[in-house]
């Protein structure tokens with residue numbers, strides 16, 4: 001009989017990490033969830049913050065609040081920079097300390113993905129991507145600023161690049177953004193400017209793929225493309241962006257002058273594979289076993305977008321449902337181990353289907369053999385998305401906002417605000433490392449007995465190969 005209370009560390013408070021924490025909450029264990037942001041973001045609606053429909057607080061919630069009733073879970077704001085598998089520790093840069101070791105008995109990594117510019121990091125300064133709330137507000141600023149600048153510019157020959165919006169990548173994020181900008185222009189901005197006609201804005205969606213929404217069946221992607229064209233979006237397929245600079249984009253040798261280029265194309269996994277020194281796929285996602293653990297380390301699990309998990313010979317896609325189901329599965333598996341019960345059978349993903357929205361009142365839905373497009377698909381999309389928001393207050397608020405926007409065209413927030421959402425973990429001064437949490441109640445750790453690992457540079461040595469199955 002031991003009085004050792006296991007310590008379970010979860011890195012990431014996204015879909016996978018939160019699902020694991022909730023599944024583990026009743027385990028006789030200490031659980032620590034670490035995230036570099038104090039909030040969870042409902043990423044599927046980020047494009048609505050970027051296009052002013054919703055405010056950041058309607059799709060983001062403090063992780064601490066989401067887990068307030070889970071009394072065994074401690075939430076730490078900090079950025080994990082490495083894993084010491086031998087000592088069973090993660091290293092964390094917290095608000096004011098660097099390389100703080102946190103010991104674990106079980107580790108769940110759910111650190112998601114970040115943008116990838118396919119080896120062209122120089123595009124990043126001209127074409128922001130959409131991954132977190134700060135990105136969404138930066139893009140919102142950029143879009144609204146372009147209209148303001150055009151209104152202030154008396155020479156109409158200079159309006160062209162200001163009123164041209166280019167989205168690079170015609171996956172769900174690119175399609176949803178393009179549709180939402182078109183609706184913004186037609187339904188909201190149309191009557192509010194005096195010198196310019198916002199409806200003259202060009203919205204151009206570019207992708208090297210032969211069709212939009214390549215992961216959907218042909219018939220649905222054709223319908224989505226037709227809908228985009230009806231909204232006035234120019235869809236250019238078959239050629240990617242050769243160059244992006246301060247003056248716009250070059251596509252198939254043609255320069256498109258634009259002051260607002262948005263990157264909706266590529267993502268790459270977090271550096272979890274490098275932290276673990278574990279086998280990864282070509283994109284850099286950690287290859288996991290059938291129970292989501294890492295080969296040779298049954299106490300370490302990787303879930304969600306940063307994991308590479310094959311099912312029936314195919315990799316699972318980088319979507320929220322995979323992360324949620326894996327997180328829940330791993331939570332239950334660890335719980336059973338902690339209470340000495342036999343392990344569950346290997347993880348199996350249950351695919352509930354895919355959906356994407358195109359402008360106002362139109363979506364496409366595919367679930368099993370069933371395919372739907374149009375208004376009823378849009379209602380289904382709205383229902384599902386509201387249901388998955390993290391807090392009841394968000395569900396009510398988003399529901400009311402959507403009704404208001406649907407009938408009036410008025411949007412949740414069209415404020416241009418600077419310097420939003422800078423992570424305290426990245427900006428605060430650094431002091432001496434001390435442990436934040438010990439592994440178990442019977443053990444304590446001090447910084448003296450630990451030589452910190454070299455922090456990983458997230459932006460260095462990146463493979464920049466797209467995780468092809470990941471959503472944007």
Ligand SMILES: Cc1cc2nc3c(=O)[nH]c(=O)nc-3n(C[C@H](O)[C@H](O)[C@H](O)COP(=O)(O)OP(=O)(O)OC[C@H]3O[C@@H](n4cnc5c(N)ncnc54)[C@H](O)[C@@H]3O)c2cc1C
Nearest residue numbers: 012014015016035036043044080112304305318319320323
């Ligand atoms: C714009 C956009 C739209 C999307 N739309 C859809 C959709 O409609 N439907 C759908 O199914 N999927 C959609 N996805 C994909 C879906 O959001 C992801 O598949 C899902 O979020 C993956 O969950 P996760 O837990 O693996 O990672 P995430 O939800 O991304 O969570 C990762 C967490 O880890 C934290 N983190 C990362 N690195 C560190 C570190 N070093 N230290 C501490 N914390 C760290 C992050 O702050 C974050 O909170 C979309 C994604 C994007 C970007």
